[in-house]
Amino acid sequence: MTNTDTNLSCGxxxxxxxxxxxxxxxxxxLLYPAIGTESEERFGPYPLEVAKDAPPAAGSWPLVVIxxxxxxxxxxxxxxxxHLVQAGYVVALPAHTGNTRLDNTLAGTAANLENRPRHISLSIDAALGDAVLGAHIADARVAVIGHSIGAYTALAVAGAQPWTGPHESKGAPPSPVKVRADSRVRALVLLNxxxxxxxxxxxxxxxxxxLIRTGEQDKLTPLEHAYRVIDGVPDASLVEHKDIPGANHFAFMSKFPPEMTRPNFQPSQDLPGFDREAIQPELFADITAFLTRTLCAV
Structure with a gap:
């Protein structure tokens, strides 16, 4: 079972x-329920109150990879x-080397499509094998949350078979991407x-x-992308979808630090009249409730 004790620290x-x-x-x-005092840390330009290397709280927690x-x-x-840590989850945050803000050299390549799902499985392996946290993770209770191409990644880990597109094929015929499903993954959250x-x-x-959440004003991955999943899975009753009015492609991301919030940095911008922070409590609650139903049901 998960724990909604907000007195838990975020290790x-x-x-x-x-x-x-x-x-x-x-x-x-790896972020996790912990016993310790939080202080602000910066991960690049991104601030977060955490308790670095604090002892984990007692219990066995489901694992979520983002x-x-x-x-x-x-x-x-x-x-x-x-939020998920405070609800009683361990959260793994891998950076997809070759497709990050610091190293984007593999964007638009078949290698990137192959690498990303493998990074998720390696992250699960690392979390379960961690000397400090491994004993506190319920290895049969794993979910993946993916945003944009992260949702592509989550689907591939759950057994979907992708094919190269025009960017990756470079004029050659499309070909199947070499990916391997990970049977430990029990649920997916797909954001745009x-x-x-x-x-x-x-x-x-x-x-x-x-669970799928889309932005009504998403021009990068419009609604047809989500319906490709809804109409394509064997059992559509397993899919829960909601379209968020006024939300653009980046609306489900955390608010950016002030020094990164500028009109020419599109991920930091919301459309007029929309406030991403205002919709996130409901979004987080929906995700937590979904994960509780799917990962923690006995």
Whole structure:
């Protein structure tokens, strides 16, 4: 069972995960229910109150992995992650090396499509094998939250078969992307999903509950991307979808620090009359309730 004790601290451990296939290191942060005093830490430009390396609270907690968007960072979802920790989850935040704000050299390549789902499985391995947290994670209770191409990533981990698109194929015929499903993943949350790499039949093996939230004003991944999933999975009754009025593609991300909030940095901007902070309490509550139903039901 999860714990909604907001007196729990948000612990934080920073790990480095080796990806032998990519020949790269995946930065991984683990946030978890902890006993300790929080203080503000900065992860690049992103502030968050955490208790670094604090002892974990007693109990066995479900694991949630968050997959960030293209050229992004997991810290753009830090408030969502902390909310989940306070609700009794361990949250893994991998940075998809080659497709981050600091290193975007693999964007638009088949290698990136192959690497991202593997990063999720490696993050699950690292969390379960961690000397401090491993004993506190319920290994049969794992969910993945993905935003934009992060939702592509979550679907691939859950058994979807992607194909290369025009960017990746470079004029060659589309080909199946080499990905491997991870049976430990029991539920998905997809936020403004990017799904152009999926075709008819791609979702035939996706049989886990899915929560989808889309932005009514999302011009980058409009509603058709979500309906590719809803119409493609074998059992549409496992999908819960809501379209958020006024929300754009970036509305589900945490508010950016003041020094990053400027008109020419699109992820920091909401449309006139919309406030991402105002909708996030309901969003977080919906995600938490969904994860409780799907991961914690006996």
């Amino acid at each position: 934080c451990r920073l790990l480095s995960v080796d990806d032998a296939v990519q020949g790269a290191v995946i930065p991984l942060a 997959s960030h968007g293209n050229s992004g960072t997991p810290w753009a979802y830090r408030q969502m992650a902390k 999903p990017a799904t152009p790499w999926y075709v008819a039949g791609s979702f035939s093996e996706v049989r886990v509950p899915i």
